[in-house]
Amino acid sequence: MDYPEWYSEKKYNQGRRFYWDNCFSLTSSMLLGLVAVFAVPSILRVLISSRRSSSQYTAYRRYLSTLLHTVSWFENDLKPGSISWRSIYTVRCRHARADVAAKMKGIGSVSQRDMALTQFGFIGFSILKPDKFSIRPMQSDDWESYVHFWRVIGSMIGLQDRYNICRKNYQETRQVCQLLLERVFTPSLDHVPEYFEHMARVMLEGMWSVNPTVNTSALLYWTRHLADVPGYVYTEKERADFQDKLREQLKGKSEDIGVDSTVFTSRPAIEGINERPPRLLYLRDYDTIETIPEYKNLPFAAKYKLAVSSILYAFYSTYIGKLYLNLNFLFSLLLMKYFPYLAFFRFGIKASLVNIFVEDPVDNTEPKPNAEYNKPPPELPWYRATLSVLSW
Template identity: 25%
Template sequence: MDDDQTKPECKDKVIDRYRKLVDEGSYEVGVSPEIDPSVPPPWYDKDKFKQAQSTAAKFFPSLSFASFSGLLIGIQIPLFLEPLLLTGTHETIPKLFRRYLDTVLKVHTWYGDDPFEEGSKSYKSLRQVRRMHNNVTKMMNERTGRVQGKDKIWVSQCQMAMTQAGFFGLLVLVPGKCFAHGISDKELEDIIYLWRVLGYLNGIKDKYNLCSGNLEETRVYLKHIFTSFVIPQIIQTPNHPYPIGFEVAKGIANSLRPIRPAIRWQTILYYWYEILNIPFPYKLSIGHRLLLAFSKFSFTVLLRFRFMYNLFNRALRRRVQRAEQFKEKIESALAAKYPDSKYSAGCPYKLTLDWVSSKPITPSDVIPDINDNDTRLNVKLQSS
């Protein structure tokens, strides 16, 4: 995330794209009715997409880690979390496990199947996701009286594109921090192309799709999004602008420990806050410091060896399969371990979305739009 020597014309193009995304895309419905997911876009190349899927399979642990990390960061922002809370899928730790195990399984099909082949798992799951997004869009905007084209709306093109960044952004920005050692620029371009296609299939218009540019432009665009939109909304000065978001991030980390046993919210957030130059508000215990040190050693040394990386890849896939096979037992165990963890939806009327702007955001822009008397923080998470 250090400063680079980006060409001025590239920066200017990115700033213009970002302005249109936030200032115009916030008024357009997230799943564009202009996109028919059964019809490939003119720029689609089937062979190129298959190659992109092969690259995703090759670097699956890194892409998975980037997606998981992007989720823990993005979920701390009200624009992304409030619609999810309203669906009821984020009420408890067991529900978080079910929700994100389902997401992992869906994305697996996107990385492996032909999404334009009717009847394929990818084809079916993408339509399920589109229906879900359309239902949430209708529910939230009807309840708040928001009208497309007139008001900034929930689950907009802006929100969908920002969510797209969460799946692959950190891998493209800092591949080494996602232990994607040896990944070439061509392979990173494959990942970008993969998510250009998946963004289209999820209803994102080409003019808002984050992956419409080359590698350099996409990197600059992602960095601009993180520095201008994401980081100001999660930095604690001294309190988090959106406390429920930070608590749900902790809950997600705890819910997915059956898949990634070494996960601790303290270490994973500390790891990324350090990279993003965000002060971490908690002191790590000795155990967490040791775990963080071992994680960094694994990421920077052990996983440089392809043999170790492939071993980790197979182990991760087996854990996902096992989690799917025993999900009911895992949910029961999580319910027993975290009986007091509850997350409820707020009142969407109280969120104006005024802070969603292409102008630089500060925590003070977000805080006034959050209910000062939020009663949702009745959560008691274990510290480990």
């Protein structure tokens, strides 16, 4: 493993600094990006076959390890023998082992394409929707440097330059991310593959053990919203605009006729998408936010946390807000590393402490089909509903 020939230490370190300037929002965007990556059928198959993230405990260990690996790249200089260097080498080796295991089981491989799509999870939403997270560069070339950082990481993990979605400049990278969103992630999240709900939910519920503000239903809705999945709107302007689009598709026909969601998405660029019954959208359902089926079915706690998140990101656009929430993230990161107290109660002290250089555990938990999660949720007792709101 070596530096790519185009590596610039100055730009790489400026990209690291840009992350710490916006660490709260950039980390949040990565979590939502990871949810989106689960919707890619070939990636999901490999994750399920690994048996390392199908339960809340194994998902907690795997994705906390992923977060700590990622943070270590920003914390440490990229020098041979450093923690950052060892971490990248460890991740590269794990990808190689997962590739061999997937091929032996006959379920595919860890392909260059899938590694590139996973790279989108780390950088895609922050590049395409920075205003949603109130991400602001301090210097004119911060975005260029941040892209360079992830271009280096992708290359050193084993991604060939031709597949690396982080290009030589920010504008080209943004264009690539927009294409991937339109041709892969929007259609994938519109019609998710089987077991997506299980794998995404156990990941989010596992991460609740280190971040009790995580609300599974809210984050699944927000991920689809960021991915421009038809019907997943949040503001009044988005609702009115989408209702106009539905009206255009109906062309004067009865409002009782549903519009197939796929008419608003591009033709998928990967296999395994849209192999399900159409999802019909009705004009009358978009008269108000509260009548939108996807939003109406959210628990009150999820609606509350979506509102609080919007307020927090608006607060983050201020100097005091950015300072406070970044410090809050740094304190949370300290707890994740050395004292994940909620995980202690759920999984035990020894089982909760994560060493990023030790392989994640496996178990034989069978993922549940999506239909199990599409049933109406049972009504929570009043005390649990209250606690779910107060966890902010």
